Amino acid sequence: MGVLGEKLLKELSEDACVITSRFPFPNWPQQASVGSGLDQTFAYDFSNVRSHLRKVPKTLWVILFLALSFSTA
Template identity: 45%
Template sequence: MMPDLEVKLEKELHKDVCVVACRFPLPTWPPAVTLGTGMDTVWVYRNPWRISNSCV
């Protein structure tokens, strides 16, 4: 399910948008920032196929 979501996000996100995920990381995108631990972990991503400024 998450790989399908990655493909959808890659196609539809604008370059200046960030994605924030909790509980489940995106499997192949490198996070720009990771906060917390365990079930409280939050990942912040930029679309890896589009160059943009940092989300944080």
């Protein structure tokens, strides 16, 4: 969901809501969740997602970038 998450971050407005079924965005804070297992649905308030991601230390992003770079080589 990494590529899709990046696309949504670039294209959606601050007041958007995102709803997914079966597969959550693991690093996004959920607004709500209903069901369980394959029938689970997740809702995200985009303003909360963006504020949460801004709080992640930049060094963590560098570590993640380097880890992904080496894993695809």
